Amino acid sequence: MGAGVGGLDALNAALNVARHPLVRMVAADSLLEPEALVQVARPFVEDRANVVAAGGVIRAANGARVARGSVLEPRLSSRWVVRFQVVEYLRSFLLGRTGWADANALLIISGAFGLFRRDLVVEVGGLDALSLAEDAELVVTLQEHLRRQRRPHRVVFVPEPVCWTEVPETLAVLGRQRRRWSHGLAQLLWKHRRMIGNPRFGPVGVLGLPFFLLFELLGPVVEVVGLASVALAAGLGALDVPTALVMFGLALGLGTLLSTAAVAVEEFSYARYTRGREVGALLLAGLMENVGYRQLHAWFRLRGLVAALLRRTPVWTAMPRTGFTEAEPVAVSWSGEIADLARMPARERARSPISPGSACGTMAVMRFLNGQRPATDLTYADVFMVPNHSTVGSRLEVDLTTPDGVGTTIPVVVANMTAISGRRMAETVARRGGLAVLPQDIPADVVGEVVAWTKARHPVYDTPITLSPTSTVGEALALLTKRAHGIVVVVEGSSPVGVVTDGQCQGVDRFTQLSQVMTEDPLTVPAGTDLPKIFDVLSGERVSAAPVVEGDRLVGVVTRKGALRSALYQPAVDANGLLLTSAAVGINGDVAGKAGALLAAGVDVLVVDTAHGHQEKAVEAVRAARSVAGSMPVVAGNVVTAQGTRDLIEAGADVAKVGVGPGAMCTTRMMTGVGRPQFSAVEECAAAARALGKHVWADGGVRHPRDIALALAAGAASVMVGSWFAGTYESAGDIHDDGSGRLYKESFGMASARAVKARTSTQSGFDRARAGLFEEGISSSRMYLDPARPGVEDLVDQIVAGVRSSFTYAGARTVDEFHERAVVGVQSAAGYEEGRPLPTSW
Numbered sequence: 001m002g003a004g005v006g007g008l009d010a011l012n013a014a015l016n017v018a019r020h021p022l023v024r025m026v027a028a029d030s031l032l033e034p035e036a037l038v039q040v041a042r043p044f045v046e047d048r049a050n051v052v053a054a055g056g057v058i059r060a061a062n063g064a065r066v067a068r069g070s071v072l073e074p075r076l077s078s079r080w081v082v083r084f085q086v087v088e089y090l091r092s093f094l095l096g097r098t099g100w101a102d103a104n105a106l107l108i109i110s111g112a113f114g115l116f117r118r119d120l121v122v123e124v125g126g127l128d129a130l131s132l133a134e135d136a137e138l139v140v141t142l143q144e145h146l147r148r149q150r151r152p153h154r155v156v157f158v159p160e161p162v163c164w165t166e167v168p169e170t171l172a173v174l175g176r177q178r179r180r181w182s183h184g185l186a187q188l189l190w191k192h193r194r195m196i197g198n199p200r201f202g203p204v205g206v207l208g209l210p211f212f213l214l215f216e217l218l219g220p221v222v223e224v225v226g227l228a229s230v231a232l233a234a235g236l237g238a239l240d241v242p243t244a245l246v247m248f249g250l251a252l253g254l255g256t257l258l259s260t261a262a263v264a265v266e267e268f269s270y271a272r273y274t275r276g277r278e279v280g281a282l283l284l285a286g287l288m289e290n291v292g293y294r295q296l297h298a299w300f301r302l303r304g305l306v307a308a309l310l311r312r313t314p315v316w317t318a319m320p321r322t323g324f325t326e327a328e329p330v331a332v333s334w335s336g337e338i339a340d341l342a343r344m345p346a347r348e349r350a351r352s353p354i355s356p357g358s359a360c361g362t363m364a365v366m367r368f369l370n371g372q373r374p375a376t377d378l379t380y381a382d383v384f385m386v387p388n389h390s391t392v393g394s395r396l397e398v399d400l401t402t403p404d405g406v407g408t409t410i411p412v413v414v415a416n417m418t419a420i421s422g423r424r425m426a427e428t429v430a431r432r433g434g435l436a437v438l439p440q441d442i443p444a445d446v447v448g449e450v451v452a453w454t455k456a457r458h459p460v461y462d463t464p465i466t467l468s469p470t471s472t473v474g475e476a477l478a479l480l481t482k483r484a485h486g487i488v489v490v491v492e493g494s495s496p497v498g499v500v501t502d503g504q505c506q507g508v509d510r511f512t513q514l515s516q517v518m519t520e521d522p523l524t525v526p527a528g529t530d531l532p533k534i535f536d537v538l539s540g541e542r543v544s545a546a547p548v549v550e551g552d553r554l555v556g557v558v559t560r561k562g563a564l565r566s567a568l569y570q571p572a573v574d575a576n577g578l579l580l581t582s583a584a585v586g587i588n589g590d591v592a593g594k595a596g597a598l599l600a601a602g603v604d605v606l607v608v609d610t611a612h613g614h615q616e617k618a619v620e621a622v623r624a625a626r627s628v629a630g631s632m633p634v635v636a637g638n639v640v641t642a643q644g645t646r647d648l649i650e651a652g653a654d655v656a657k658v659g660v661g662p663g664a665m666c667t668t669r670m671m672t673g674v675g676r677p678q679f680s681a682v683e684e685c686a687a688a689a690r691a692l693g694k695h696v697w698a699d700g701g702v703r704h705p706r707d708i709a710l711a712l713a714a715g716a717a718s719v720m721v722g723s724w725f726a727g728t729y730e731s732a733g734d735i736h737d738d739g740s741g742r743l744y745k746e747s748f749g750m751a752s753a754r755a756v757k758a759r760t761s762t763q764s765g766f767d768r769a770r771a772g773l774f775e776e777g778i779s780s781s782r783m784y785l786d787p788a789r790p791g792v793e794d795l796v797d798q799i800v801a802g803v804r805s806s807f808t809y810a811g812a813r814t815v816d817e818f819h820e821r822a823v824v825g826v827q828s829a830a831g832y833e834e835g836r837p838l839p840t841s842w
């Protein structure tokens with residue numbers, strides 16, 4: 001707070017429109033530690049019936065290294081006037097307030113960091129806009145009101161959460177601040193004089209207020225008059241020097257003892273200051289403040305009291321702030337912690353899964369065009385983006401690394417759908433920087449095999465299809481559609497002896513041996529060859545793909561496009577440089593056990609997945625998963641509301657998965673009427689996650705690259721794609737010909753009767769039939785392969801090209817910047833239609 005009359009009026013207005021049961025009034029220049037709000041809110045949950053207000057600790061941020069609204073390193077200022085205040089704050093908060101709260105006589109919750117029950121604050125008429133000590137005034141008014149009505153109440157102090165704020169750096173500013181405090185205290189005691197010493201008001205009346213009157217308000221009078229008397233007596237030669245020295249020694253000793261105790265509590269319990277010399281400086285400040293600072297302080301307070309006695313009109317004077325010095329560069333991890341990249345060793349920094357400039361919670365967010373936020377919820381087709389002025393000169397300047405810190409370098413995640421996400425999908429997508437989530441229906445041991453297999457793949461070269469010279473053309477044709485690179489490498493032992501393409505298999509008997517059709521002694525590429533050189537060699541030799549060898553051992557396959565892609569994409573890898581993997585668990589059964597098994601299997605990212613993620617069972621499942629997940633990121637869903645997002649995050653999720661009903665295989669909205677247009681769902685949930693330093697993935701409903709761009713604009717860190725990838729070589733299903741030569745794959749929803757049947761295979765027939773009644777997905781659909789883009793990498797290319805371009809239109813280089821800079825408008829169906837290309841004339 002510290003807001004002045006206008007500011008207090010504004011706070012009162014805000015109190016009236018606030019919708020939530022707890023309100024926090026905060027000074028604009030203060031910085032909360034990430035967990036502080038949750039910690040200070042805890043007493044309201046633990047003692048719902050009694051707690052009416054709670055406060056945390058205020059500390060001086062002067063001198064601290066600050067980045068993006070967070071204190072990276074609480075350094076001690078070099079100014080002694082600040083150091084004295086640091087000791088003073090430690091004494092007041094760690095010793096004083098703890099004691100007063102225990103006696104239920106706490107009179108002050110600092111305006112900079114307090115949480116109040118909104119209904120009660122409104123009930124007592126809000127903040128007194130004429131008070132100079134509005135924070136204490138509010139607490140005492142609440143206590144008086146509730147005591148009079150004999151309603152139970154507790155005002156609590158929580159010593160863990162910290163709010164960092166700037167304290168005065170000069171004696172002049174300090175003097176003005178302390179005069180105001182003292183004036184405000186006098187106002188308060190006068191206003192509530194009937195409570196002082198009155199047992200009807202409990203510990204506040206008989207302990208708190210008398211103490212404040214005698215020691216806080218009148219103490220300076222005693223101190224200043226005492227000092228003046230000593231000076232006068234010394235001048236007149238009437239001073240009993242030994243007695244004066246003993247008294248001075250006692251005062252010094254007591255003051256230093258209290259300060260030392262406060263510093264000791266800080267160091268042993270909270271240890272925000274870690275350097276020995278800072279602790280030493282604090283101890284010294286605790287000694288030195290007794291001579292000079294303390295007396296000056298008494299003088300300031302006395303002047304405040306005099307101003308109150310003379311009934312001078314209270315004046316609010318702004319306290320000049322020097323502002324915080326930003327430390328760069330920083331990054332925010334998936335767990336929301338700010339990392340100080342400047343202090344990380346270079347290797348660690350390069351490998352850090354957290355990306356620069358991705359701090360959460362303090363970012364500006366996407367805007368609606370001309371500030372016009374529509375009253376209805378929107379989906380991707382409803383919205384468009386307008387170009388911004390941009391300094392991004394090339395689409396290649398864009399970095400698509402996701403801000404969620406899971407390690408993906410493009411914001412694409414393959415949905416955990418049985419027909420789509422398997423080992424080939426996992427390998428191929430991770431090589432291009434994305435992630436595929438293995439479905440929950442796969443047994444843990446099979447997941448283990450897939451993970452081990454994926455991690456054994458080369459992060460740059462494709463996995464070859466290998467057959468022996470005696471294998472048949474029929475076998476080759478069956479395998480060629482499993483991968484996009486289009487060749488079978490014929491091997492003897494581990495050495496390539498030939499290459500077979502689809503063309504070479506046409507027009508020959510299916511039982512023909514490969515030795516008869518293969519290109520012998522094929523062109524091979526030594527592992528490690530420069531990517532542009534590979535491209536040139538393959539182009540020169542007019543071949544689309546070639547085996548990669550180390551010596552004469554086959555280690556992979558490379559295509560022209562693959563060489564190009566490897567130059568553009570960064571694989572998503574774990575700390576050991578192996579391809580990143582992910583798997584899902586459902587919410588039934590032993591979630592902790594299953595999550596533990598996945599962790600043991602080497603899975604890097606865990607997804608807790610269910611249709612209704614905002615149900616208690618899902619929240620418990622997230623808690624169970626978190627309890628065993630250690631440092632592994634936990635993604636959980638699905639939700640479409642801010643509260644659902646918060647509940648999953650508070651249960652331990654690092655990422656909330658957003659989307660109910662947008663999926664191509666989904667019948668939820670038609671069956672139940674439940675769901676939410678996806679753009680608005682993502683926007684709301686992303687804002688809620690960001691406020692907690694976490695992220696969301698937009699899940700489902702993506703059919704074009706523009707949809708992914710819009711999901712990122714709405715605040716998603718990554719976007720989950722299912723059905724769009726079903727019609728690719730790499731999806732898990734078998735390939736079929738529809739009779740007209742068009743190739744397709746079968747896909748089905750994870751809540752379809754087909755999937756439910758598979759998932760419940762161990763249950764009784766009755767239970768299975770009953771579960772089948774609740775289908776919310778399509779059991780069979782044909783997803784055709786696009787002859788121009790049959791591989792998932794072709795689709796990823798299309799997505800990444802579209803999204804990179806989108807970023808440059810917005811003038812953004814990173815996902816976070818894109819979210820900050822995106823300007824979104826709402827369009828009619830005709831507007832959307834106008835944007836669709838026309839393949840034929842009209």
Ligand SMILES: NC(=O)C1=CN([C@@H]2O[C@H](COP(=O)(O)OP(=O)(O)OC[C@H]3O[C@@H](n4cnc5c(N)ncnc54)[C@H](OP(=O)(O)O)[C@@H]3O)[C@@H](O)[C@H]2O)C=CC1
Binds near residue numbers: 587611612615638700
């Ligand atoms: N994003 C979306 O819109 C949707 C996605 N899906 C996907 O389908 C897959 C299967 O999900 P799911 O149905 O949860 O898996 P399950 O069928 O395994 O159900 C898991 C548990 O959730 C309960 N459950 C399912 N739906 C609801 C609901 N609407 N309200 C309350 N409880 C519910 C089930 O209980 P009981 O059967 O006894 O009710 C069961 O105990 C997942 O991959 C999920 O993401 C499914 C639907 C919507």
Ligand SMILES: Nc1nc2c(ncn2[C@@H]2O[C@H](COP(=O)(O)O)[C@@H](O)[C@H]2O)c(=O)[nH]1
Binds near residue numbers: 659666702724
């Ligand atoms: N309501 C249902 N939703 C489903 C089902 N199977 C999957 N899903 C969800 O869809 C997304 C993928 O969306 P898509 O548009 O890219 O295909 C997936 O992640 C699930 O959340 C289902 O049977 N019913």
